[in-house]
Amino acid sequence: MALLEIKDVTGHYGDLQALFGISLTLEKGAVHSVIGANGAGKSTLLNIIAGRMKPTSGSVRFHGEDLSHVSGHKRVQRGISLVPEGRRIFPSLTVEENVKVGAYSKRSGYWNVDTVRELYPLVADRWARLGFHCSGGELQMLAIARALMANPDLLLIDEASLGLAPVVVAQVYASLGQITAQGTSVLLVEQDVSQALRASTTASVLLEGRSVLSGKSDELQREDIKNAYFGIGVQ
Amino acid sequence: MSTLIKRSSKVSNFAIPIFGLTLLALFLVPSTLDMSYQVKFVDLFVLIIIATMWNLLAGFGGLVSVGQQAFIGIGAYALVAFTNLRGLEVIPGLILAALFTGLLAIPLSFLVFRLKGGYFAIGTWVIAEIIKLIVVQFQSLGGGAGISVAVFADTERESRIRFVYLAALVVAIVILVSTFLLMRSRLGLALTAIRDDATAAGTLGVNVTAAQRAVFVLVAMGFGAAGALIALTNLRVQPDDIFSVNYSAIMIFIVVVGGLGTIEGPILGAILFFFLQDQLRDYGSIYLIILGAFAIISVLVAPRGLWGLITRDKVSLFPTRYVVSKKREG
Amino acid sequence: MVWTNALLQGLLTGGLYALLASGLSLVFGVMRIVNLAHGDFSILAAFLVLTVAGQSNLWLGTIAILPVMALLGYSLQRSLLNKSISMGVLSPLLITFAFSIIIQNVLLKVFSSDTRSIQTDSLGSSSIKITDSIYIGLLPLLTFAIGVLLTLAIHFYLMRTRGGRAMRATSDDPTAAELVGINNRHIYGLATGIGLFAAGIAGILFGMRTQFSPSLGPIALIFAFEAVIIGGLGSLWGTLLGGIVLGVAQSIGAQINPAYGVLTGHIVFILILLIRPQGLLPKQRGK
Numbered sequence: 001m002a003l004l005e006i007k008d009v010t011g012h013y014g015d016l017q018a019l020f021g022i023s024l025t026l027e028k029g030a031v032h033s034v035i036g037a038n039g040a041g042k043s044t045l046l047n048i049i050a051g052r053m054k055p056t057s058g059s060v061r062f063h064g065e066d067l068s069h070v071s072g073h074k075r076v077q078r079g080i081s082l083v084p085e086g087r088r089i090f091p092s093l094t095v096e097e098n099v100k101v102g103a104y105s106k107r108s109g110y111w112n113v114d115t116v117r118e119l120y121p122l123v124a125d126r127w128a129r130l131g132f133h134c135s136g137g138e139l140q141m142l143a144i145a146r147a148l149m150a151n152p153d154l155l156l157i158d159e160a161s162l163g164l165a166p167v168v169v170a171q172v173y174a175s176l177g178q179i180t181a182q183g184t185s186v187l188l189v190e191q192d193v194s195q196a197l198r199a200s201t202t203a204s205v206l207l208e209g210r211s212v213l214s215g216k217s218d219e220l221q222r223e224d225i226k227n228a229y230f231g232i233g234v235q
Numbered sequence: 236m237s238t239l240i241k242r243s244s245k246v247s248n249f250a251i252p253i254f255g256l257t258l259l260a261l262f263l264v265p266s267t268l269d270m271s272y273q274v275k276f277v278d279l280f281v282l283i284i285i286a287t288m289w290n291l292l293a294g295f296g297g298l299v300s301v302g303q304q305a306f307i308g309i310g311a312y313a314l315v316a317f318t319n320l321r322g323l324e325v326i327p328g329l330i331l332a333a334l335f336t337g338l339l340a341i342p343l344s345f346l347v348f349r350l351k352g353g354y355f356a357i358g359t360w361v362i363a364e365i366i367k368l369i370v371v372q373f374q375s376l377g378g379g380a381g382i383s384v385a386v387f388a389d390t391e392r393e394s395r396i397r398f399v400y401l402a403a404l405v406v407a408i409v410i411l412v413s414t415f416l417l418m419r420s421r422l423g424l425a426l427t428a429i430r431d432d433a434t435a436a437g438t439l440g441v442n443v444t445a446a447q448r449a450v451f452v453l454v455a456m457g458f459g460a461a462g463a464l465i466a467l468t469n470l471r472v473q474p475d476d477i478f479s480v481n482y483s484a485i486m487i488f489i490v491v492v493g494g495l496g497t498i499e500g501p502i503l504g505a506i507l508f509f510f511l512q513d514q515l516r517d518y519g520s521i522y523l524i525i526l527g528a529f530a531i532i533s534v535l536v537a538p539r540g541l542w543g544l545i546t547r548d549k550v551s552l553f554p555t556r557y558v559v560s561k562k563r564e565g
Numbered sequence: 566m567v568w569t570n571a572l573l574q575g576l577l578t579g580g581l582y583a584l585l586a587s588g589l590s591l592v593f594g595v596m597r598i599v600n601l602a603h604g605d606f607s608i609l610a611a612f613l614v615l616t617v618a619g620q621s622n623l624w625l626g627t628i629a630i631l632p633v634m635a636l637l638g639y640s641l642q643r644s645l646l647n648k649s650i651s652m653g654v655l656s657p658l659l660i661t662f663a664f665s666i667i668i669q670n671v672l673l674k675v676f677s678s679d680t681r682s683i684q685t686d687s688l689g690s691s692s693i694k695i696t697d698s699i700y701i702g703l704l705p706l707l708t709f710a711i712g713v714l715l716t717l718a719i720h721f722y723l724m725r726t727r728g729g730r731a732m733r734a735t736s737d738d739p740t741a742a743e744l745v746g747i748n749n750r751h752i753y754g755l756a757t758g759i760g761l762f763a764a765g766i767a768g769i770l771f772g773m774r775t776q777f778s779p780s781l782g783p784i785a786l787i788f789a790f791e792a793v794i795i796g797g798l799g800s801l802w803g804t805l806l807g808g809i810v811l812g813v814a815q816s817i818g819a820q821i822n823p824a825y826g827v828l829t830g831h832i833v834f835i836l837i838l839l840i841r842p843q844g845l846l847p848k849q850r851g852k
Contacts (some may be wrong), residue, residue, distance in 0.1 A: 052743070076746030088741035090734045101734045104727065105746035150746060297653055301601065301662065346835065349842040352654055353599030354798070357790045365831045366786060480783060481699075484666060508727050521669040526662040529672075534656050535648055 001064050003028045004049070004154060011044045011209075019045040020209045021086055023119065026064030026154070031176065031186040032033030033196035033217070036206035037229060042189040044154045045206070048074030049187070050082035051075040062154070071200050076105045079153035085162065087143040091132035095123060098131050098142055110182045114144045121177055137168035144172070148179065155179065157188040161195055173199045192227060207231050238511055254368040261404055263506075277468050279509045280407040281461050282489065285437035287414055288457035291488035294496035295418065295426040296450035301483045302359025305343075305366050306455040308478040308534040309464025310336045315472055318386035320375065325386055329463045331400065347485045348444065348451075360480060367478040381473030384466050391481045398465050406460050411452075414498060422449060430496070488526065494540025503542050518531025568822040570699055572813060577701070579792075581771060581811025583805040585785060586792035587716055590804045595736045595756040596650060598657045598676035602664035605759050605782030606690030607768030609668055610634050612676060614769050615683050623685065631765050636762030647750050657723075665782060672779035680776035683769070686852060699809040708770045715763060716805045723801075732756060745852065782841075791834040797844025806845055 004026040011019035012077060020039045031084050034042050040216035047053040048166035048230055049060055051072035060067045062078060070078065101197065116122035120141040126134060134142060142161060147155060159168040176199050180186060197203060197217045205228040213228040214219065227233050264274055293299045307467040313332035317323045323331065343362060371379045371452070387395045419424050425446045428436035437443050466472050485508065493504020511529075515522035538543045574850055589603045600606075617626030641664070649656035691703040723729035732752050735742040739749040771777065771785075786813065796807025811830050818829025837844065 050744075052740075073746050073748050075745070082744055084741070084744060088738055088744065090737040090741065092737050093730070095731060097730055097733075101730050101747075102745050104731055146745060174609075177635040255567060299658060301658070317798055318789050335604060349838050352795070353593060353658060354599060354790070354794065355599070355785070356658055357599055358794075361787055361790065361831065361834065365828075365835070368828050368831065484662060487655075487659050487662060491655065495655065521673045523670045526668050526672075527667040530663045531660050534652070534659050535645065538656065 002023050002026060003030075003063065004187070005059075005061040005144055006045075006049070007046060007061075008231065009045070009055045009060065009077045011041070011048055011053065012056045013044075017056075018209050019055075020046075022209075022211055023208075024204065024211070026185060026187060027165075028153075028166040028185055029180065029182055029183070030202060031188070031200040032064045033200035033203045034116075034187070034189045035191075035193055035203060035225070035229065036192065039208075041209040042206055043158050044209075046082060046187070046189055047159050049154075050080060050156055052082070071153070072087060075151050076152075078152075079107070080156065081147040081150045081154070081160060082156040083140075083147045083160070085158040089131040089134065089139050089142055089146075093131050095126045095131065095134065095138075095142055096187050099123070099149060102146035102204035105150045107151040108173075108182075111148040113149050114150055119148075119178060120145055130193050136164050137171070140168070140172055141175075144175070144179075152184055153186050156188045157186065159189055159191065161190060161192045169195060182186050193229065197225075205229055243311055254446075257557035258408070262401075265400055269397045270393060273396050274468065275509075275513075277400055277403045277464065279306065279505060280403040281464055281468075282505040282509060283502055284407055284410050284457060284461045284464075284484070285482065285486050286489040286493070286505050287410055287498070288454045288461070289483075290498075290501045291417070291457075292450060292454045292489045293490065295430055296454070297426075297430050297449050298447060298451065300357050300359040301480065301487070302361070302363040303454075303458050303486065304478050304482040305359065305363035305481060306336050306340065306458035307364070307462035307465065307482055308367060308370070309339055309455075310397070310459030311466040311472045311477045312462075313459065313464045315376065315382055315384055319382070325398070325467065326402070328386065329460065329467070330511040333456045336462070337452050337456035340455030343455075344448050344451045345491060348448070351371075360483070361550040363478055363480070367474050370396075371474050377472070380473060381471055381476075384470045384472065387467075387470065391410070399464070402467070403464050406464060409461070410457050411498070411502075417453070417499070418518045422446060425451060457562055488530050490540075492540055493531060493539075494542030496541050497540075500542040504540065507541065534536050568643060568645075568817070568820065570790060571816045573699065573701060574705070575813030575816030576809055577705035577811030577812070578816060580705070580712035581808070581813050582714060582788050582792045583808030584708065584712040584763060584770070584810055585767035586789040586796075587712075587719060587801065588760035588767075589786075589789045590762075590793050590799075591719060592756055592760040594799055595732055596657075596753055597654075598646065598661070599790075600664075600757070600760065601658060601661040601786065602782070603661075603760070603764055604785030604787075605665045605668040606634065606638075606687040607764040607771065607785055608779065608782045609672065610765035610768040611683065611772030611777050612672055615681065615772065619681060621682065627769055630769070631762055634765035635758040639758035642757035643750060643754040647753055648754070650690065661793045665786075668780055669779050673821060676779060678778055678780065680778045682774075682776050683772040683846065685773045688773070697733045704770070704774045708774070711766065711770065712808070713805065715766065716801055719759070720801050721765075728755070756801045788830070791830060792842060795834060797847040799848030800844070803844055803846035803848075810845065847851045 002025045004024070007021060008021045008023055009019055010017065010021055015235045022045060024032070031175040034045060036042050044053065048055045051067065051070060051074070062080060065078070067075065090101065093101065094134065099113060122138055123141050123145050126138055131142070144157065160172055164172070175194055176186060188196065197220070202215065203217045203220060204211050205225060206212070207228060208231070211225060244459035266278060275324040285303070289303060292303070292379065312330045313335045317331050318325065336424065345357065347358050348363060349409060374527060376382055390398070425436065425441045426442055429443055462477065485538050488507050489502050492507065493502070494500025511526065515525060585604070585607055589600060592600055613630045613633070614623070614626045617629060645660055646657055649660050688704055692700040693703060693706065694700055723733055731742065732748045732755065734745070735747055735749045735752040741753070742749050784806055792807040792811050793804050794807070795807065795810050796803030804849070811831065814833040815826045815830040819826030
């Protein structure tokens with residue numbers, strides 16, 4: 001049984017349709033990246049999986065369970081954690097408190113305060129600093145650390161590289177290896193194509209709300225990805 | 236085919252002659268209806284005035300206040316001061332009372348704008364309480380017991396009631412027309428922008444504070460006029476009554492139930508409240524409990540008020556909106 | 566000596582104000598809602614204890630009514646107020662204003678407008694001798710102590726517990742709080758529950774030392790509000806200080822002229838608003 005099964009999901013913002021029947025399967029231990037330009041619907045997809053938004057139709061099954069009646073905050077308990085676009089760190093809490101509040105759902109596992117500090121020394125360095133005073137890179141790592149504290153089976157990461165220096169992006173992506181090594185599957189959404197492909201086992205390309213290309217990351221042709229990304233020659 | 240942006244719609248064009256007829260009818264009331272009806276109408280006009288003013292402040296200015304009774308009280312006492320103590324006639328007294336209230340609102344705004352949101356709401360209430368405490372220190376204004384309005388001493392009851400009725404009607408019309416014109420003016424546009432998103436409005440060059448201060452002062456004048464009218468009707472001003480927070484309760488109820496942010500809403504709400512008050516008045520405390528429960532249900536079930544519910548936000552009798560219409564060229 | 570006495574009395578009264586204000590402050594800090602019925606809820610608690618004490622025992626009544634107040638706060642928040650938060654600033658204000666009117670009039674109907682107080686046998690009249698001319702009432706001292714204790718307790722809760730941390734996170738960003746599994750509707754309920762619990766304690770202690778009536782809610786709200794503003798928004802210890810400053814101001818004013826007590830408090834409030842609008846101990850943390 002696949003960890004995550006998405007079937008024919010459509011999503012709307014009012015009258016505007018953002019997703020047109022997306023289907024996706026994620027196996028346990030996999031890292032899947034969803035690539036696409038701005039507005040392609042990637043964040044919408046993640047938000048639907050995380051329960052922040054309701055799909056207009058289609059189903060999302062996690063561990064075989066249909067999640068339609070499970071609200072956002074309850075999905076954390078089920079094992080889905082989202083690192084949102086813009087990180088959304090709590091500004092008036094310290095780094096330490098941001099990490100600790102991540103364990104609110106009390107799910108046990110490998111990730112705790114010590115192991116998370118080990119994973120991200122930069123976060124450990126800033127332990128007493130207010131969330132408000134952290135830089136972009138620190139925020140990104142902190143956001144992932146916070147999400148990890150819930151020991152998720154599935155980690156959703158939305159635009160990890162956005163607004164970050166390449167060196168920091170590399171550090172963030174390097175940590176993904178250890179995350180998957182501990183048994184968490186990852187679904188990430190990215191505009192940075194090369195980074196995304198390097199880090200993932202499988203990938204799909206979204207164009208204007210539709211999945212136009214998918215396959216194993218190391219087998220997808222650059223040319224095909226470029227065409228799919230920009231909608232060149234795609235019906 | 237091209238699209239035009241118009242201020243008025245088919246409905247508002249249709250509504251204007253209806254307003255004209257209603258106004259004519261209202262002016263004929265003193266000659267056709269009994270004194271008791273005129274008194275009731277004055278009550279209704281005052282309700283419309285204070286609701287329209289509160290709506291302008293909160294719905295367009297974005298300033299939610301639970302202390303506007305301060306200005307009602309100031310207006311009432313100002314009228315008494317100008318007529319009793321300075322010997323002015325009613326109309327000049329009324330106008331000066333309104334202007335004086337507006338003038339006082341300027342320094343008060345500097346004080347009260349230091350608070351935001353919910354705390355601004357209570358802050359204005361505290362100011363009202365403080366003003367009341369200050370006013371009762373003046374024996375010349377009657378102190379804690381209140382003071383009678385002497386300006387009508389030599390007037391017959393029927394003429395007095397008719398006079399006050401017409402004054403109230405004219406003030407209500409002036410207020411409604413001014414509000415309408417304000418909303419169509421540059422200030423009105425600024426206010427709509429502020430209401431939607433104050434920060435964004437600021438970045439577009441709208442001086443948010445100045446616009447809000449302008450509304451605060453203008454609205455205070457309206458409340459002052461209302462206070463003066465209340466004094467002229469009751470012939471007595473008592474501090475605990477005229478500065479009562481119940482006025483705020485009524486304003487808020489009318490506007491929220493009638494429809495915030497529209498000119499029609501407060502009018503509709505005032506009429507509804509007027510009837511409710513009339514029917515339930517004899518039940519004392521229970522009527523207030525019912526009103527409170529009604530308000531809660533109304534807020535949760537019809538957040539856009541009765542007007543919003545009836546028209547589903549598509550209709551505007553007063554042409555203040557922008558309507559896109561498709562018209563053939565030529 | 567008479568001034569020292571006034572100062573002392575003001576200090577102790579300040580504890581009561583701080584107690585009342587802490588609930589208001591917490592609810593606003595977490596949800597940006599000002600509960601306009603806060604004062605009325607504290608008076609309600611006093612009346613409820615009066616009723617229960619009349620049937621059985623005073624302390625039993627107090628212990629029973631306080632959880633009732635907390636539960637009332639939680640359920641009102643979850644059933645009515647939560648829905649209104651998403652509708653903007655006006656809706657919660659109107660709803661809590663309506664609560665205020667409903668509570669006052671229900672109390673008026675049931676208890677009439679007569680003033681009354683909660684009988685406490687010796688507690689209400691005992692005092693401790695400091696010097697020959699300075700005595701401290703036991704009840705005011707107890708009230709002050711409880712005020713400080715509650716502030717400490719809420720501080721501890723917010724800063725050192727999982728639930729309190731969740732509450733602060735929700736206050737920062739309710740949508741993001743859901744990301745870590747926090748049910749923000751529940752958190753909001755808890756905040757109002759704690760708020761009304763505190764209001765209840767304040768009301769009961771107030772009712773033990775003074776005469777009260779159904780219409781005292783609004784003035785209680787005003788004092789609580791002034792305490793919060795004087796002390797500084799967002800700061801729990803600020804609220805305690807604000808309550809004390811207000812109490813002292815009123816006491817000194819009343820010493821000058823009995824009619825000037827409340828007015829002096831108002832003047833201090835206005836001065837703070839003019840000269841130091843952020844309050845005496847403003848919140849340091851960034852937002």
